[in-house]
Amino acid sequence: MLKNLKLRATLTGLLIAAFTWTGAFAQNSPVLNQPQPSTNYVRSYSIASAKEAFNADGLAEPTLQPSPELTLATSTLATPTLATPDDDALPQSTGTSSANSPDSHKRGLISRSIRRTLQDQKELYAAPFHRQNLKWDAMFLVGTAALIATDRQSARAISNTHVNTYRNMSNASIAGLGVALGGTLMVGLIKDHPHAKETGLLGLESLVNTFMVYAPMQVIAGRERPTEGTGNGRFLQNHAFNTSFPGGHGMFAMSMATIIAHEYRKPWVEVLAYGAAAAVTAGRIGAKMHFNSDILVGSSLGFLISRHIFYAHCDPDLSDGCHR
Numbered sequence: 001m002l003k004n005l006k007l008r009a010t011l012t013g014l015l016i017a018a019f020t021w022t023g024a025f026a027q028n029s030p031v032l033n034q035p036q037p038s039t040n041y042v043r044s045y046s047i048a049s050a051k052e053a054f055n056a057d058g059l060a061e062p063t064l065q066p067s068p069e070l071t072l073a074t075s076t077l078a079t080p081t082l083a084t085p086d087d088d089a090l091p092q093s094t095g096t097s098s099a100n101s102p103d104s105h106k107r108g109l110i111s112r113s114i115r116r117t118l119q120d121q122k123e124l125y126a127a128p129f130h131r132q133n134l135k136w137d138a139m140f141l142v143g144t145a146a147l148i149a150t151d152r153q154s155a156r157a158i159s160n161t162h163v164n165t166y167r168n169m170s171n172a173s174i175a176g177l178g179v180a181l182g183g184t185l186m187v188g189l190i191k192d193h194p195h196a197k198e199t200g201l202l203g204l205e206s207l208v209n210t211f212m213v214y215a216p217m218q219v220i221a222g223r224e225r226p227t228e229g230t231g232n233g234r235f236l237q238n239h240a241f242n243t244s245f246p247g248g249h250g251m252f253a254m255s256m257a258t259i260i261a262h263e264y265r266k267p268w269v270e271v272l273a274y275g276a277a278a279a280v281t282a283g284r285i286g287a288k289m290h291f292n293s294d295i296l297v298g299s300s301l302g303f304l305i306s307r308h309i310f311y312a313h314c315d316p317d318l319s320d321g322c323h324r
Contacts, residue, residue, distance in 0.1 A: 092183070099311040120205075148291070156231070163288060167283060170279065174253045207252060210301070217246055226288045233245075254299045258302065
C-alpha cells in the first residue's frame, strides 16, 4: 500500500507539472499569441504662419477687416503646435520591459491557471445544489444506495479465476486512453494544430479537476476493497489515498474518454473512447479491486466533470460539439 501511495503521489505531481508546462508552452505558441492591431496613433497638426505685409518703408499696408468666421479659422490655422504622440506610443520604461519578461509571463500564466481551476472547482462543487439538478441528485443517490446494499453479494459472485486477466485488460485500456490524449496534445503543440491542442489541454485540465474531487472523497469515505477486511466494503475504515470508493481508474478513464468524444463528434471515436472506458471499469470489477457502487460513482463523476470542463472552455470554432 505504501508503494501505491508513493506511486499516486508521484503521478499527481507529474500531472500537475505537465498541466502547467503544456499551458505555458501553448500560451507561447503563435496561435494563442496572435499580435493585436495597434491602436496607438501619433497626432500631428500642421503649422501655419501668418505674415504681415510691409511696404518698402516698413509701414504696414492697409488691409480689409476680415469677417469673424474668417478670423477664427485663420487663428486656428496659425497656432503653431508641435506633434504630440500618445502616451502609449512613448518608449516603455525598464520596469515595463521587466514585466514582459519570460519569467513574468510564466508567473502570470500559472496564476491564471490556478484561478481558472479554482473557479471550476467552485462551480463543480456547487452544481449538485442547483434546483434543476436536485431530481437527478435524488435518482443518483437512490441508485448508489441500491448498489451499496448489494455490493457484498455481487462481489462474491465474481470468480477468482481470471483476476489477473481483468487487471491487465483494465491497465491496457486506461493506458490506451492516456496515450491517445497525450499523443493528441503532442501533435497539437508540435504541429501547431489548434483543435488537437485544445483537446489535449482540456483533457489535462479535466484530469486535474477530477483528481481534486477524487482525492478528498477517497480520504473521507475510507472504504475497504472487496479483498480487504471482512469483504463487505465497510466505509470509514482506511482514511487514506488508496481506498475503494470512488473507483479511481474508472473515474480518470471516463474523464479522458469524455473529452475525446466531445471534441471529435464521430461515431467511431465515441465507440472507441467510451468502449475503452467501459473496459477499464469492467476490468476493475472483474479483478475484484472495486465494488459496483464504486465504479458507478467514479465513472459518473468523471463524465460529469469533463463534460463541465469541455462546455466551459471549448472553442466553438474548433469543435462541432461545442455549443456555448
